[in-house]
Amino acid sequence: MQIPPLRGRWAVLLCLLQTVPVWAASVEGEALYRERIMPPAGAVLVVSLEDTARADAPATELASSRVRLAAGPPYHWRLDYDEHLVTSTSRTVLRARIETPQGLWMTTDTVVSASTPAPVLQLHAVQVDADRCPGATTQVALNDCAYEGFLDATAAMSQQLRLIETALPSAQRSQWRQVQKSWLAYSTKTCQFEASAMGNGSARPMVHWQCFDRMTRQRTAELFRLTACPEGDIACPVPRLQRAP
Numbered sequence: 001m002q003i004p005p006l007r008g009r010w011a012v013l014l015c016l017l018q019t020v021p022v023w024a025a026s027v028e029g030e031a032l033y034r035e036r037i038m039p040p041a042g043a044v045l046v047v048s049l050e051d052t053a054r055a056d057a058p059a060t061e062l063a064s065s066r067v068r069l070a071a072g073p074p075y076h077w078r079l080d081y082d083e084h085l086v087t088s089t090s091r092t093v094l095r096a097r098i099e100t101p102q103g104l105w106m107t108t109d110t111v112v113s114a115s116t117p118a119p120v121l122q123l124h125a126v127q128v129d130a131d132r133c134p135g136a137t138t139q140v141a142l143n144d145c146a147y148e149g150f151l152d153a154t155a156a157m158s159q160q161l162r163l164i165e166t167a168l169p170s171a172q173r174s175q176w177r178q179v180q181k182s183w184l185a186y187s188t189k190t191c192q193f194e195a196s197a198m199g200n201g202s203a204r205p206m207v208h209w210q211c212f213d214r215m216t217r218q219r220t221a222e223l224f225r226l227t228a229c230p231e232g233d234i235a236c237p238v239p240r241l242q243r244a245p
Helices: 006-019 139-167 170-198 204-226
Strands: 024-032 044-051 060-068 075-082 092-100 103-107 120-122
Touching: 024 044, 024 092, 044 075, 060 075, 092 120, 092 170, 103 170, 103 204, 139 170, 139 204, 170 204
Parallel strands: 024 120
Antiparallel strands: 024 075, 044 060, 044 092, 092 103
């Protein structure tokens, strides 16, 4: 066999180096769900690597992959990304979701660090209150249903807010309003962050309003306790009043 001249060998090596960027990095693992069901026709697994270092802004997507599903889990995935995009301040996380022609089917609901060895992304079914909107079969209808749930939760919270503000002396009302403004800013940022997992997908409004619904109901439960502090509770900032209905 004739050995290529030295210049030719260097040219071949240079071509190989150019086809594989020196900054290429990768992460791979599995995604699965516990339900013993097959994915719907046309289902696609979407896995993304995101930098969530900035809490006041949407996550930055560093890489993503789409895998068409034809069988049950587990599903192997691999993401190649530019390691120069990851800095000392980056907070890289992995997210996954399964999309169908009808909309979002499953999604991860926990944060998995990209540095986790052999990461396994656990998917969970997206829950929608079927009793509220039994005819919601399209993504648009599901989005509207989630928004209606948020409106119901807001109405219940508003009732508790009015009750507390009426009971507070005027000197405390300004401070109380600042507390509520801070909670609103916190919940807004939190739900923007959760919805960012959907990218620009059609299910983003649903995830956004479901988050607001959940956080509003949690806040209402906290307010409810303030309206029914037990007698002698010196840590209760609201004057004792009758339990809110």
